[in-house]
Amino acid sequence: MMPFMETASLLLFIATILPLICTPGPDMLFVVSQSLSGGTPAGLRGTAGVCLGYLVHSLLVALGLAAVIAASPVLFELLRLLGVGYLLYLAVQLIRTAMKAGEIKTPTGPTRAVLRRGFLTAVLNPKGMMIYFAILPQFMTQGRDIVVQAATLSLVFVALCGIVYAILSFAVGAAKRTGRFGSRHRRVVQGGAGGLLVVAAAFMAFR
Secondary structure, three states, X not given: OOOOOOHHHHHHHHHHHHHHHOOOOHHHHHHHHHHHHHHHHHHHHHHHHHHHHHHHHHHHHHHOHHXXXXXXXXXXXXXXXXXXXXXXXXXXXXXXXXXXXXXXXXXXXXXXXXXXXXXXXXXXXXXXXXXXXXXXXXXXXXXXXXXXXXXXXXXXXXXXXXXXXXXXXXXXXXXXXXXXXXXXXXXXXXXXXXXXHHHHHHHHHHO
């Protein structure tokens, strides 16, 4: 038994949260879109950014601010719309690039640019925060440090997201390397990646 929470509760939490992580959503579709357009490295950078965004959610939960957002429909709706708008912005950028001629190129820009996109995609997705708020309390034990338990479960969630999305990045990147990509392939890949982000935005807008 762990000093700050029961091992059984931690294992049950992992078994519960894994299917949710593996369910396609805005963050997963963002990572896929990055892997399609830039290969495994871009997918891994996107994964790192998404995990950083969820660390912000973890901090908010640990401090109890998620309850404040949950109690404010206006604030929640504003955050949701910001997330939808940002994903649509990324989608438009990819689709515009797909309409231009030229050979496909793996992005070589600053790593922090992709990290920032992944971070904003996750941090502007209130669904992640609400998953924390709705699910984490079910696995906490009374009489122990609630903040430590919330932080521990949140970090486990972030770590599992990182593992799942990293595996996805390698898988999509490997599929992308199966052939040579010319101008036509590039346009299909980047257009498809933009389409995935539109779907991600739709998930957030109409869920």
